[in-house]
Amino acid sequence: MRKAKRLKPGDTIGVVSPASPSSARSEVTRAKEYLERLGYRVEVGMNVNLKKGFTAASEQERADDINEMFARPDIDAVFVTQGGYGSAQIIDKIDFEQIRKTPKIFTGFSDITSLHLAIQKFCDVVTFYGPGMTRFNEEDLSEYTKESFFRTLTNAEPAGEIKKVSPKNWLTTIAGGVCEAPVVGGCLTLICSSLGTPYEIDCKDKILFIEDVDTEPWIFDHMLCHLRNAGKLADAAGFVIAHCENCVPFKYEPGFLCDDSIEDVLLYYLEPLKKPALFGLPMGHGEHLATLPLGVMCRLDADQKTFTVLENGVI
Secondary structure (H helix, E strand, C coil): CECECCCCCCCEEEEECCCCCCCCHHHHHHHHHHHHHCCCEEEECCCCCCCECCECCCHHHHHHHHHHHHHCCCCCEEEECCCCCCHHHHHHHCCHHHHHHCCCEEEECHHHHHHHHHHHHHHCECEEECCCHHHCCCCCCCHHHHHHHHHHHHCCCCCEECCCCCCCCCCEEEECCEEEEEEEEEEHHHHHHHCCCCCCCCCCCCEEEEECECCCHHHHHHHHHHHHHCCHHHHCCEEEEECCECCCCCCCCHHHCCCCCHHHHHHHHHHHHCCCEEEEECCCCCCCCCCEEECCEEEEECCCCEEEECCCCEC
């Protein structure tokens, strides 16, 4: 896959909002000042602080910001403010040929999954599932998240093992085994939304990474069933499932009343496949978020409960 140059002090970071708007302009300003204190230049897209309906600016305005940042030679990396909703709306307006010709660090998570999948499909470029820019301040950026992010983006060496935040965190082996393969995936909701589109996820002989937030177990079941019916679970070489923040039953629903957990759902769909599957790593929504280069070779050892990035994400 094509790879961007590593992030260095003095580089210029372009900021875009492909999905939901920030709750306040000050979030972007605060993050900009934080990154500048670390030695980077920051260029905020002209449409970042707009708002239209559910999203930050119109479809064309959001796409224009992304296209500009990848076309400008003075921009070294492209950071997304946050996820939320709406990234899929702009896929038909993105200049993927430009991204393919000038690969740059592109990082974001959650709703940004749609753009990760599209860039990988149309450009064959490594992207990064990592924190949104508005998290970059002293209050919201945990030391774990910060260390993983900058180690992955500033170092031309493989990121290595993605570890638990602390020894107290629990990882669960859903199915034993070991595999080495490129990693693909992101937020489960958006992975399912890609099915039937030109940027549909390709899981063939790959490690499928999934995570989600505020998703009841029966909805998680529904989405894994959808992936199974589409042949995606059978295609995958293995599965790494992040800690899924607040994925518990929300209310009393007689039609869905049961005490099954996310772990139960994972066991139901993944254990029969007899492929390595590990649950619980901090790679998604939540206070702590490891940055994962998508498309690179990784090693999943579900028996030893380790997931290791074997290939550099930047050059």
